[in-house]
């Protein structure tokens with residue numbers, strides 16, 4: 333097992349669910365609600381799982397990738413996670429299936445897409461190059477267990493973090 337693969341697999345699932353929402357009509361409200369709820373639970377749980385199991389270890393063993401050091405990679409990621417949490421919460425403040433609701437989903441999709449692209453180029457690349465397979469396996473098990481516990485329940489409570497404090501506490 334490899335935590336970087338589990339994270340990448342989640343990213344594929346997130347892209348897939350956003351694309352499936354594009355396939356639904358505004359009148360498919362029950363389907364929109366169910367698919368969006370599933371996606372939101374995944375987004376929030378995935379971000380928290382990364383903050384608990386991936387970024388603290390990246391800060392310890394990372395050496396940088398894509399012209400950013402591990403602290404910059406982590407600080408950017410936490411800020412992005414806050415934006416994803418905020419744009420996802422905004423969706424639930426709109427009327428389901430309305431043009432404003434679809435616009436809000438689009439804004440969340442953009443925040444998440446931009447973040448995943450950067451995370452894949454930076455943090456994940458850095459970790460594949462510099463973390464040994466034993467560590468990647470051990471963290472993969474923890475990541476898998478945490479997600480499995482929360483994805484089958486009510487998810488997690490989304491809480492924004494101070495990116496600079498996070499890097500200080502975990503670095």
Ligand SMILES: [Fe+2]
Nearest residue numbers: 339378382451
């Ligand atoms: Fe991610």
Ligand SMILES: [Fe+2]
Nearest residue numbers: 379382409451
């Ligand atoms: Fe992330």
